Amino acid sequence: MDHTQLPKGNSIQKSPIMCRWFASSPAAIKINCDALIDNIKIGIGFVIRNHLKVCLFTVCKVFNNSLNILIAEALAVKETLLFVLQENYGNIIVESYSKLLIDGLANGICPDWRIQATVHDIFDLMSTYNSMVLLAKERAKSEQNPNRSRGDEKPAKHHARFQRREESSRSRRQRLRVVLLHRPRPSSHPVPTPSRSPFSPSLSSFAISDVPNEAFMFSFAEKMGFEIPTQIQAQAIPVVVSGRHVLVNAATGTGKTIVYLAPIVHLLQMYEARVQRSDGTYALVLVPTRELCMQVYAILQKLLHCFHWIVPGYIMGGENRAKEKARLRKGISILIATPGRLLDHLKNTSSFKYTNLRWIVFDEADSILELGFGKAVEEILDLLGSRQMNDICKKGKDTNSVKISRQNLLLSATLNEKVNHLANISLENPVMIGMEHKKDSPMAHELSLGNFTSATLDEDLEDGGGISSQSIENYNLPAQLVQRYVKVSSGSRLVVLLSILRSLFQGQTSQKIVVFFSTCDAVDFHYSLFNEFKWSPNPLPEANQDQKFVSCRSFHLHGNMEHNDRRKAFQGFSSEKSALLLCTDVAARGLDFPKVRCIIQYDSPGEASEYVHRVGRTARLGEKGEALLFLQPVEIDYLHDLQRHGVCLKEYPLQKDLAKFSLYGQKHQKDKLISLETHPWVLFLQKALETFISTEPKLKKLAKDAFCTWVRAYTAHRGELKKIFMVKKLHLGHVARSFGLKEQPSLVGRSHHIEAKKRKRNQMKSRSSKRRKSS
Numbered sequence: 087m088d089h090t091q092l093p094k095g096n097s098i099q100k101s102p103i104m105c106r107w108f109a110s111s112p113a114a115i116k117i118n119c120d121a122l123i124d125n126i127k128i129g130i131g132f133v134i135r136n137h138l139k140v141c142l143f144t145v146c147k148v149f150n151n152s153l154n155i156l157i158a159e160a161l162a163v164k165e166t167l168l169f170v171l172q173e174n175y176g177n178i179i180v181e182s183y184s185k186l187l188i189d190g191l192a193n194g195i196c197p198d199w200r201i202q203a204t205v206h207d208i209f210d211l212m213s214t215y216n217s218m219v220l221l222a223k224e225r226a227k228s229e230q231n232p233n234r235s236r237g238d239e240k241p242a243k244h245h246a247r248f249q250r251r252e253e254s255s256r257s258r259r260q261r262l263r264v265v266l267l268h269r270p271r272p273s274s275h276p277v278p279t280p281s282r283s284p285f286s287p288s289l290s291s292f293a294i295s296d297v298p299n300e301a302f303m304f305s306f307a308e309k310m311g312f313e314i315p316t317q318i319q320a321q322a323i324p325v326v327v328s329g330r331h332v333l334v335n336a337a338t339g340t341g342k343t344i345v346y347l348a349p350i351v352h353l354l355q356m357y358e359a360r361v362q363r364s365d366g367t368y369a370l371v372l373v374p375t376r377e378l379c380m381q382v383y384a385i386l387q388k389l390l391h392c393f394h395w396i397v398p399g400y401i402m403g404g405e406n407r408a409k410e411k412a413r414l415r416k417g418i419s420i421l422i423a424t425p426g427r428l429l430d431h432l433k434n435t436s437s438f439k440y441t442n443l444r445w446i447v448f449d450e451a452d453s454i455l456e457l458g459f460g461k462a463v464e465e466i467l468d469l470l471g472s473r474q475m476n477d478i479c480k481k482g483k484d485t486n487s488v489k490i491s492r493q494n495l496l497l498s499a500t501l502n503e504k505v506n507h508l509a510n511i512s513l514e515n516p517v518m519i520g521m522e523h524k525k526d527s528p529m530a531h532e533l534s535l536g537n538f539t540s541a542t543l544d545e546d547l548e549d550g551g552g553i554s555s556q557s558i559e560n561y562n563l564p565a566q567l568v569q570r571y572v573k574v575s576s577g578s579r580l581v582v583l584l585s586i587l588r589s590l591f592q593g594q595t596s597q598k599i600v601v602f603f604s605t606c607d608a609v610d611f612h613y614s615l616f617n618e619f620k621w622s623p624n625p626l627p628e629a630n631q632d633q634k635f636v637s638c639r640s641f642h643l644h645g646n647m648e649h650n651d652r653r654k655a656f657q658g659f660s661s662e663k664s665a666l667l668l669c670t671d672v673a674a675r676g677l678d679f680p681k682v683r684c685i686i687q688y689d690s691p692g693e694a695s696e697y698v699h700r701v702g703r704t705a706r707l708g709e710k711g712e713a714l715l716f717l718q719p720v721e722i723d724y725l726h727d728l729q730r731h732g733v734c735l736k737e738y739p740l741q742k743d744l745a746k747f748s749l750y751g752q753k754h755q756k757d758k759l760i761s762l763e764t765h766p767w768v769l770f771l772q773k774a775l776e777t778f779i780s781t782e783p784k785l786k787k788l789a790k791d792a793f794c795t796w797v798r799a800y801t802a803h804r805g806e807l808k809k810i811f812m813v814k815k816l817h818l819g820h821v822a823r824s825f826g827l828k829e830q831p832s833l834v835g836r837s838h839h840i841e842a843k844k845r846k847r848n849q850m851k852s853r854s855s856k857r858r859k860s861s
């Protein structure tokens with residue numbers, strides 16, 4: 087079977103499985119109208135025309151079934167119809183569907199006056215359409231056959247039919263108006279406020295059970311537990327299904343994974359001849375980290391529940407290569423991979439078949455490049471033939487087969503120059519979704535021009551690493567996320583972190599918190615400290631002294647951990663209801679830990695995009711969330727940097743928190759402002775920590791290592807951030823205190839001492855041999 091062509095079922099009209107869910111959302115309808123224009127341009131307008139029919143049809147159904155339609159729904163329908171009218175596409179769709187729509191509206195009319203008012207408008211629009219259709223038809227006919235007079239039989243018949251239809255709909259309208267006239271009507275129409283919820287505001291009354299129970303719908307509803315599409319899903323899925331290359335930019339936690347997995351599964355299961363394992367890989371999803379690889383794989387497995395013939399699989403660093411080879415030999419239809427391991431198999435596993443490859447997805451595209459996979463990505467594109475084909479396209483050669491066979495997708499909550507370059511070398515005439523408000527940004531402009539440089543992705547990485555003026559953009563952050571910063575001098579950082587964590591875990595019985603550190607050593611040290619440091623507010627000997635200071639289950643996750651430990655930490659934290667995760671940026675991208683309420687950035691993230699992804703682990707999909715950023719007084723300019731990207735933070739009321747803690751029964755006076763450095767609680771806890779760490783050799787060693795790598799990481803800030811995060815401005819003795827050390831450890835490591843000793847020995851040796859020679 088030749089799978090390089092789109093399957094026949096690609097037409098949305100022919101695919102009731104998924105499209106109704108998406109098509110039925112007014113947001114989707116609006117997008118479909120955009121897609122209509124786009125697609126008419128590229129000559130496949132008929133697909134979208136059919137899509138629009140399905141949209142209207144489903145809207146009618148919703149109106150029929152539900153009496154609790156929100157105003158926004160009715161308004162969206164009105165808007166869509168208005169759009170269709172303005173763009174003069176009315177004659178395409180209205181003729182056959184107006185009756186259905188009117189029936190739906192009339193039968194299912196909601197008692198709410200605001201919807202009724204909108205319905206009036208919709209009726210008026212419908213009758214305008216109908217007149218337009220009639221006029222257009224008559225004009226077309228008379229142009230085709232100028233000899234036929236107006237009194238000829240056919241138009242007359244047609245006219246009569248139309249009149250009958252008009253009369254019946256008019257009578258329905260009248261019936262309805264009678265009902266409406268007997269209801270009180272307020273004097274002014276309230277304007278619905280725009281929602282920033284990840285779900286389309288107009289969809290909240292729309293249940294999945296309102297539409298026919300198709301196989302895929304059933305699987306979605308049952309297996310994923312979703313009821314309505316998120317805004318980005320409603321916007322992007324129809325475009326992805328249409329086969330266009332797509333660049334998606336949407337806030338964290340808005341369901342981007344489904345944006346690419348759902349259409350791929352949907353289109354693959356529709357192939358007339360079922361896909362076989364021996365066909366090899368059809369879709370390739372590239373992700374930056376192993377954890378994300380496992381996460382996407384898990385979602386894919388759920389989606390494929392009903393389609394056992396489509397085989398999911400993953401390959402990633404840390405896994406057994408031989409086993410992966412065996413799996414690839416058998417065939418994996420949808421493959422999730424990290425770039426390094428994928429490249430390895432592309433070069434060394436001859437049985438890896440990818441001749442049928444149709445989709446390449448870059449999830450968290452910017453992160454893939456920032457982690458240094460730029461070269462690997464270029465090589466992958468070359469080996470898969472995706473880049474060369476694109477280059478040929480741009481040179482204007484015949485690329486018909488390519489256009490049909492490959493569809494590349496790039497997704498991230500943050501975009502930058504590196505993604506711009508990747509987009510230019512991998513996407514052909516992409517549709518940019520989620521960048522509507524950024525049309526004037528340099529990135530959107532360059533992409534639309536198809537402008538691309540000869541620089542490699544890694545070269546881009548180096549010069550674009552800092553905050554270039556070109557790449558400044560406002561990031562999408564969840565509206566409900568509460569963002570704050572806490573200003574703490576380095577000597578009190580540890581105490582403040584512990585106090586805030588204790589207060590958060592005491593405040594709520596189920597609490598999930600993620601704390602980000604800059605280095606793996608810092609994670610290890612704090613993880614051990616939190617597990618071992620015990621303290622009781624009661625000094626009496628009979629009191630339970632065995633309580634952990636931060637009493638919760640804690641996990642740690644970073645790139646230097648064994649593969650299995652990483653896996654356990656990821657799964658463990660995901661499944662706990664109340665827990666603490668200490669991690670590096672390895673957990674910043676894409677990971678979807680359920681119910682995380684607070685993100686603490688104990689070490690600042692560096693580039694603003696990293697900030698966005700870290701805080702994106704909370705406040706996902708409209709849920710509540712808080713983010714707290716630790717800054718030292720000398721780093722406070724970082725707030726301006728975040729502001730340049732539209733990220734604004736308020737100060738955290740730290741004194742209030744500290745006032746909660748009592749020293750053996752003595753409460754502080756809340757209204758008395760004491761500086762952190764002289765705060766009795768801070769002094770007391772700092773001393774307790776230092777004493778504890780000095781008596782635990784293992785912990786002390788961890789603290790020293792963490793201190794050294796922390797300072798090194800601090801010097802590694804790039805670009806303009808170097809001016810904010812300067813080691814010179816720090817008091818290293820105070821930094822040591824933040825690791826519970828009484829004295830500042832030498833920054834010169836053990837290896838340096840050994841090297842120096844070796845050098846000395848060699849010098850001594852050469853001197854003595856010279857002396858021997860001369861004597």
Ligand SMILES: Nc1ncnc2c1ncn2[C@@H]1O[C@H](COP(=O)(O)OP(=O)(O)OP(=O)(O)O)[C@@H](O)[C@H]1O
Pocket residue numbers: 311312313314315316319336337338339340341342343344498499675676677678702703706707
């Ligand atoms: N239509 C939907 N209804 C309800 N929940 C959904 C829907 N779509 C996705 N989700 C859930 O939303 C959560 C976030 O999804 P996902 O991880 O795909 O977001 P994302 O946009 O990729 O986030 P990030 O940018 O952090 O990677 C997941 O738990 C997913 O199961």
